[in-house]
Amino acid sequence: MRRITKLFVAVIVLCLAASCGEKTRKSTNVADGIVVEQTQMHPGEPTDPATDATVIGDEPPTTTPKHESVDFEVPDTVVERTADVAEEAVVSMDMMRMTAPAKAPAPASTAAASEGDMSLETQKRIPPNEPGTITAAEWNDPEHWDFWRGVIASDNYRQMPSLWGFYNNNRVSVEVRRRDGTPVANAPVTIERSAKQATTSGGVTNRVVARGRTNNLGRAELWIDLLEDNRTVDYTVLTLKVFGMYIPGAITPYRDGVNEVTMPAGRENHTIEVAFMVDATGSMGDELEYLKTELVDVIGNVQSSNPASQVRTASVFYRDHQDEYLTRVSDFTTDVNVTADFIAAQRAEGGGDFPEAVDVALEKSLSELQWTDTARTKLLFMLLDAPPHNEPEAMKILRSSVVKAQEQGIRLIPIVASGIDKDTEFLMRFIAMSTGGTYVFITDDSGVGSPHLEPTVGRHEIELLNDLIIKIINRYSK
Numbered sequence: 001m002r003r004i005t006k007l008f009v010a011v012i013v014l015c016l017a018a019s020c021g022e023k024t025r026k027s028t029n030v031a032d033g034i035v036v037e038q039t040q041m042h043p044g045e046p047t048d049p050a051t052d053a054t055v056i057g058d059e060p061p062t063t064t065p066k067h068e069s070v071d072f073e074v075p076d077t078v079v080e081r082t083a084d085v086a087e088e089a090v091v092s093m094d095m096m097r098m099t100a101p102a103k104a105p106a107p108a109s110t111a112a113a114s115e116g117d118m119s120l121e122t123q124k125r126i127p128p129n130e131p132g133t134i135t136a137a138e139w140n141d142p143e144h145w146d147f148w149r150g151v152i153a154s155d156n157y158r159q160m161p162s163l164w165g166f167y168n169n170n171r172v173s174v175e176v177r178r179r180d181g182t183p184v185a186n187a188p189v190t191i192e193r194s195a196k197q198a199t200t201s202g203g204v205t206n207r208v209v210a211r212g213r214t215n216n217l218g219r220a221e222l223w224i225d226l227l228e229d230n231r232t233v234d235y236t237v238l239t240l241k242v243f244g245m246y247i248p249g250a251i252t253p254y255r256d257g258v259n260e261v262t263m264p265a266g267r268e269n270h271t272i273e274v275a276f277m278v279d280a281t282g283s284m285g286d287e288l289e290y291l292k293t294e295l296v297d298v299i300g301n302v303q304s305s306n307p308a309s310q311v312r313t314a315s316v317f318y319r320d321h322q323d324e325y326l327t328r329v330s331d332f333t334t335d336v337n338v339t340a341d342f343i344a345a346q347r348a349e350g351g352g353d354f355p356e357a358v359d360v361a362l363e364k365s366l367s368e369l370q371w372t373d374t375a376r377t378k379l380l381f382m383l384l385d386a387p388p389h390n391e392p393e394a395m396k397i398l399r400s401s402v403v404k405a406q407e408q409g410i411r412l413i414p415i416v417a418s419g420i421d422k423d424t425e426f427l428m429r430f431i432a433m434s435t436g437g438t439y440v441f442i443t444d445d446s447g448v449g450s451p452h453l454e455p456t457v458g459r460h461e462i463e464l465l466n467d468l469i470i471k472i473i474n475r476y477s478k
Helices: 001-032 076-095 108-114 142-152 158-164 284-286 288-305 337-344 358-367 392-408 422-437 465-475
Strands: 135-139 170-176 188-193 199-201 204-206 210-211 219-223 237-241 245-247 258-262 272-279 311-318 328-333 377-384 410-414 441-444
Touching: 108 204, 135 465, 142 392, 158 422, 170 188, 170 237, 188 219, 199 258, 204 377, 210 219, 237 258, 237 337, 272 284, 272 337, 272 358, 288 311, 288 337, 288 465, 311 337, 311 358, 328 337, 328 358, 358 377, 358 392, 377 465, 392 410, 410 422, 422 441, 441 465
Parallel strands: 170 258, 272 311, 272 377, 377 410, 410 441
Antiparallel strands: 135 441, 170 219, 188 210, 188 237, 199 204, 237 245, 311 328
C-alpha cells in the first residue's frame, strides 16, 4: 500500500509541475507583450504560418504582413515558483491520511489583489529595460494618399488643417535622375509663380510657392501654399527649378502624375545625419528610461548598418517654460558615444500642463545643430507625448520651422508616446508629411507606459521600436 501511495504521489507531482510550467509560460508571454498573436494549438494540430502576423486597421492589405516568431525565456523567479508548488504538493500528499490535501498557495499577484493591496493591472510584471522592448508601428500618409484624403475630408477630422494651419492640399511630386537612371539625392527643387502672379509683402516680391530637397531615391514631395487654405491653384502659371535651373514645360499636379527631370551626373555626399529631439518633461517618465535604452542601441547600430557612410549624430532634450531648463543640446559628432552618453544622462521632470515647448525645441534643433547642407540623409526624430502651446507666437515659430526643414531637406519623423490626443496625432502627421518624413506611434503591445492612442490609420505592422528606427534610417540612406 505504501509503494502504491508513493507512485500515486509521483504521478500527481509530475502532472502538477507540467501544468504549472505550461500556464506560467503562457502568462509570461502575455506579460512580455508578444508582438506575434499566438493561438494555443492542441498536440498534433497543424498551424498556419500565414495567420501569425498582427495586422490592425481597416485598409485591406495587398500582401499579408509577416512577423518573425519571438522566443521568450521563462524568468528564474517563475521557474522557482513552479518548483515550490510541486514541493508543497508532495508534502501535502505525504501528510495525507483522512484529511484533504493542503491547498497550494495562490500566485502572489492574485493573493495581493484579493487582499485589496493593489489591482491586478498594477501587479503586472514590469517589462525589462533593455533594447527591443518597446513596440511601435509606422504610417506614411503620402504613400496612402487616397486613404488620407478620405480621412481629412470626413466630418470628424475636416477641421484639423485650420486648427494647426497646415494645408497639404496641393501636392506636386518631382523625381530627379541622372542620364544613367540613378537618383540624384539632396537636389534643391523650387516651384515659382510667374512674375504677374507673384505676391508682394512689405515691398518684397515673392515668387516662391514651395521649396524642398530630393531624398535618397531622387524624390521630392512639394506642397504649394502649405500654410494657406488655397484650393484653386493655377498650375499653368507655375514653373519648376532644379539646382537653380528652370525646367521647361508645365508643372504636373500629383493627381496627374510625377514631374520627371534628368540632370547631368554630379558628385554625391554620403554623409548621414541623425538627430533625436526628446521631450523630457514629467509626463514622459513612464517611458523615457525605456526610450533612452532604445535610442542608445539605435545609435550604436547606425554606423554598422552603413559602413560606407560617415554617420553624425546629435540630440536635443527639452521641457517647458518655467522648468529647470528649456532645451539641452548635444551637437553633431562622428563619435556616437558622445551622443549616447548625453542621452543616457537625461531625466524626465517638470512640465505640469499638457502642452510643452515643442516649437522652441524644433527651432533649436534646426538652427543650433550644425546640419551639413550637402549631406545625403538628414533625419530628425521627434519623441514626444504632447503638442506645442497652440498660441499665435508658438505656432508661428513651429510653422516656419517646418517650412525651414522642408527647404533644407531635413525629414521630421515624429515618434509619439502615451498621452497624446487626436489633435496632436494630426499635427504630427502634418509635420511628417510636409517634410518628407513618416509618422511613428508607440503601441500597447510591449506593456511599457500608459495606454497609447489608437491612430486613425489603415492596416499596419507592429514592430520593435529600435528595429523600426534603424529600418527607417536605412531606408532614407541607401
